[in-house]
Amino acid sequence: MATASGTFTRFISPSGVSPLGVSAVLGAWMLIVILPLLGLVLWSFLKLENFQLVWEPTLQAYRDLLSSGRWEVTVRTLRIAAIVTLIELALAVPFAVWLAKGTRSVPVKVITLAALTIPFFLSLSARTIVWRAVLGLNGPINSALMSLGLIDQPLDWLLFSEFAVIVGLIGPYFPPMVFPLYLAVTLIGDELLAASKDLGASPAFTFRHVILPLALPGLGAGFIFTFIPMIGDPVVPELLGGGQVVVLASSVKSLLQVLNYTVAAALSVFMLAIMVGLAAILTLVLRGRVRRQST
Amino acid sequence: MTETSERPAPASEDILAIDHLHHRYGNVTALKDVSLKVRRGEFLTLLGSSGSGKSTLLRMIAGLEMPTSVDVFTLEGRPMAQVPANHRNVSTVFQHYGLFPHLSVGQNVEYGLHVRKIPVPERRRQAEEMLRLVKLDGMYDRPIHALSGGQRQRVALARSLVLKPAILLLDEPLGALDEKLRLEMQIELLSLHRTLGMTFIYVTHSQEEALTMSHRILLMSNGEIVQEGRPEDLFDRPSNRFAAEFMGMENIFTAEITAIDGGVISVTVNGAHLRGLWTGKTQPRIGDPIAVAFRSEKVKLARDKGALGGDANRFEATLKSRVYKGKYLDVVAASALGDVRLRLWDDHVVLSDQFKIEWRPTNTVVIPID
Structure with missing residues (x-):
C-alpha cells in the first residue's frame, strides 16, 4: 500500500504526454490564434466615427457589407474556388490513382512526388507572374493561335480575367489535392483491386465501387486543403485578375487600405463563417460514410 | 486418407490444360516449363514452399498475370492465355480474403453479381443462399470489420462460389487461421467440394493440408513441377531428393x-x-549420383532374429539421444549408415544402449540427386 501512494504522486497520463505541456500548447494556441480571432469578431460589431472606434455594439458594419455590393464578390469568390476545385478533382483523381496503383516503379514515384513539392520552394507570386507572359496579348498562346490562323486578333480575355485567375490557381492548388488522395489510394490493398478484377469488374467498375468509396477521406481532405484556402487567397486573383476580378480576400485588403477596420473585420468574419460552415458540412457528410467502412 | 477415397472420382474430361508455360519477371524466372491438366471436379493442390512459384501459377490461371510464353492454355476447351481475369470463368479466394471493407457481408457476396448486372432482388436471393451454404445465415447486413477471421474466410468463399465458376482457386486460404479453425475449415472445404462437384485448385505450403484434401498434388520448387501424383504417391514414393525432404523423410543418405x-x-x-x-523418373545406372531415404516411423527395433523378414535392412545401432513426445518417442541412433532417426510408437519400449534396427526395402526409396 505504501508503494501505491508513491505511484499516485508520479502519475503520468496514459498517452505519456505531460498535462503541463498540453496546457502550454493550448495556452499558446489561445494567445496566437483564438485571441486575434475573437478581436476580429469584436471589431465587426463596433463602428468607426472619424477613424475612431466607438465602443458600443452595432450591426452597422454588417449593414454596410450588405449595401456595398459585396455579395457579388462573395459569389465570384465561391464560383472561382468551386470551378478550380472541380478541375483539380478531375486532374488529381486519375493522377493519384496512377501514382499509387498504376506504376510499380519506385524511381518514377519518388521523382513524381518530388516534382510535386518543388513548386513550394518558390513564392506564389513568383510562380504566378509567369502566367502574365504566357497569357498576355503578345504571349506564346496568342501567337500560336494567330500563326495557326485560328484567330485574327489576339484574345484579350486570356489575361486579367476570371479565366486567367482560374488557370493561375490550378497549379498551386494541385499538390494539396493530390497528396491526401494519393495517400488514401495507397492505403487500398492490392488484393482488393485483384479481387474486384477477379470477380469480373472492369477498371471503371472497380474505380466507381472500390477505389472511389475507399478514397473518400482523401477526397475530403483534398477539398479542405484546396477549396477553403482558395477562398482566402488574394495573390493569384490580384496578379492575374488585374483589378477586374475582385475576390473576398482582396476586398478585405482594400477595406484595410481605406482604414475601414470594422467592415474589414465583418467581411473577414463572414469569410470565416463560410469556411467553417463548409468544413463542418464536409466533416459531417464524410464521418457518416467513413464510419461505416472503418475497420 | 479415408476422406479422399469417399469422394467421387473426377471426370475424365480436362477442364484446364496448360502446356509449356514460362514466366519471367525481368531476369528472374518465376515459372519454368510448367505443364498441367486438371480434370473437371478434381481437387488439385499446388504444394511448395514460399517462392516455389505456386502462387504465381495460380495467378496465371486466375488471369491476374499473363504468362511470358505458353504453348497451350485452355479453360473448358477455350484458349485463355491472353484473356484478363475479369473475363475468365474462374474465381479466387485470396490469402487475406480481399474483402471490401466498405461493403457489408451481403454486398461483398453480391459484388460479382452486381458486376454482371443481375437485378437486386435476385442478387440478394442468391447471396442469402450462398451465405446459408457457408453457414453465415442472417449475417447479410453485418459489416466486414465485425467478423472473425474464420467468418471472413467464409464470406470470401461465398463471394467466389456465388458466381458458379468453372474452377475455384484457393490461395493459401487457411494460412491466416489458427490450428483448430484450420482443421475445421479443411473439413468444410472438402464437404463444399463434394456438395458442389466444382473443380478446386488449392495452393498451400502445408504437406498435411495437401495430403488430407487433394485428389492430386503438384509439388513445386523453384518455378518447376518437381513431382505430381496422388497424396499416397508423394508421401510414400518421393521421386527426388527435394520431394523426399519436403514430404518429411527424416533419413536421407547419399549412396552408391x-x-x-x-x-x-x-x-x-x-x-x-x-x-x-x-x-x-528415368531408369538409374550404376554410378549415378543417388540418395536413399526412409521415414523415421518405418524404422523398428529388431528383436532377436527380426520381425520384418530376411530381406529387411537391418543394422546394429547405439543410442545417441531420445526425446519423449507423449504419443511417441523420437530416437537418434548411430549406425553404420550414420545417424538414423526412429519414431517409436510403443508405450513400453525399453531402450538399452545397444540395439538392432530394421526397416523394409519397400519402405525405402532410392532417388536421384538433382
Missing part, C-alpha cells in the same frame, strides 16, 4: 548403386549395404 534388380536397387552408404525401391 551396387546392383539393379528390376525396381529393387542395392546401394552402399559408407560401406554399409541396404536395399530400396527406385522412384526416380
Whole structure:
C-alpha cells in the first residue's frame, strides 16, 4: 500500500504526454490564434466615427457589407474556388490513382512526388507572374493561335480575367489535392483491386465501387486543403485578375487600405463563417460514410 | 486418407490444360516449363514452399498475370492465355480474403453479381443462399470489420462460389487461421467440394493440408513441377531428393548403386549395404549420383532374429539421444549408415544402449540427386 501512494504522486497520463505541456500548447494556441480571432469578431460589431472606434455594439458594419455590393464578390469568390476545385478533382483523381496503383516503379514515384513539392520552394507570386507572359496579348498562346490562323486578333480575355485567375490557381492548388488522395489510394490493398478484377469488374467498375468509396477521406481532405484556402487567397486573383476580378480576400485588403477596420473585420468574419460552415458540412457528410467502412 | 477415397472420382474430361508455360519477371524466372491438366471436379493442390512459384501459377490461371510464353492454355476447351481475369470463368479466394471493407457481408457476396448486372432482388436471393451454404445465415447486413477471421474466410468463399465458376482457386486460404479453425475449415472445404462437384485448385505450403484434401498434388520448387501424383504417391514414393525432404523423410543418405534388380536397387552408404525401391523418373545406372531415404516411423527395433523378414535392412545401432513426445518417442541412433532417426510408437519400449534396427526395402526409396 505504501508503494501505491508513491505511484499516485508520479502519475503520468496514459498517452505519456505531460498535462503541463498540453496546457502550454493550448495556452499558446489561445494567445496566437483564438485571441486575434475573437478581436476580429469584436471589431465587426463596433463602428468607426472619424477613424475612431466607438465602443458600443452595432450591426452597422454588417449593414454596410450588405449595401456595398459585396455579395457579388462573395459569389465570384465561391464560383472561382468551386470551378478550380472541380478541375483539380478531375486532374488529381486519375493522377493519384496512377501514382499509387498504376506504376510499380519506385524511381518514377519518388521523382513524381518530388516534382510535386518543388513548386513550394518558390513564392506564389513568383510562380504566378509567369502566367502574365504566357497569357498576355503578345504571349506564346496568342501567337500560336494567330500563326495557326485560328484567330485574327489576339484574345484579350486570356489575361486579367476570371479565366486567367482560374488557370493561375490550378497549379498551386494541385499538390494539396493530390497528396491526401494519393495517400488514401495507397492505403487500398492490392488484393482488393485483384479481387474486384477477379470477380469480373472492369477498371471503371472497380474505380466507381472500390477505389472511389475507399478514397473518400482523401477526397475530403483534398477539398479542405484546396477549396477553403482558395477562398482566402488574394495573390493569384490580384496578379492575374488585374483589378477586374475582385475576390473576398482582396476586398478585405482594400477595406484595410481605406482604414475601414470594422467592415474589414465583418467581411473577414463572414469569410470565416463560410469556411467553417463548409468544413463542418464536409466533416459531417464524410464521418457518416467513413464510419461505416472503418475497420 | 479415408476422406479422399469417399469422394467421387473426377471426370475424365480436362477442364484446364496448360502446356509449356514460362514466366519471367525481368531476369528472374518465376515459372519454368510448367505443364498441367486438371480434370473437371478434381481437387488439385499446388504444394511448395514460399517462392516455389505456386502462387504465381495460380495467378496465371486466375488471369491476374499473363504468362511470358505458353504453348497451350485452355479453360473448358477455350484458349485463355491472353484473356484478363475479369473475363475468365474462374474465381479466387485470396490469402487475406480481399474483402471490401466498405461493403457489408451481403454486398461483398453480391459484388460479382452486381458486376454482371443481375437485378437486386435476385442478387440478394442468391447471396442469402450462398451465405446459408457457408453457414453465415442472417449475417447479410453485418459489416466486414465485425467478423472473425474464420467468418471472413467464409464470406470470401461465398463471394467466389456465388458466381458458379468453372474452377475455384484457393490461395493459401487457411494460412491466416489458427490450428483448430484450420482443421475445421479443411473439413468444410472438402464437404463444399463434394456438395458442389466444382473443380478446386488449392495452393498451400502445408504437406498435411495437401495430403488430407487433394485428389492430386503438384509439388513445386523453384518455378518447376518437381513431382505430381496422388497424396499416397508423394508421401510414400518421393521421386527426388527435394520431394523426399519436403514430404518429411527424416533419413536421407547419399549412396552408391551396387546392383539393379528390376525396381529393387542395392546401394552402399559408407560401406554399409541396404536395399530400396527406385522412384526416380528415368531408369538409374550404376554410378549415378543417388540418395536413399526412409521415414523415421518405418524404422523398428529388431528383436532377436527380426520381425520384418530376411530381406529387411537391418543394422546394429547405439543410442545417441531420445526425446519423449507423449504419443511417441523420437530416437537418434548411430549406425553404420550414420545417424538414423526412429519414431517409436510403443508405450513400453525399453531402450538399452545397444540395439538392432530394421526397416523394409519397400519402405525405402532410392532417388536421384538433382
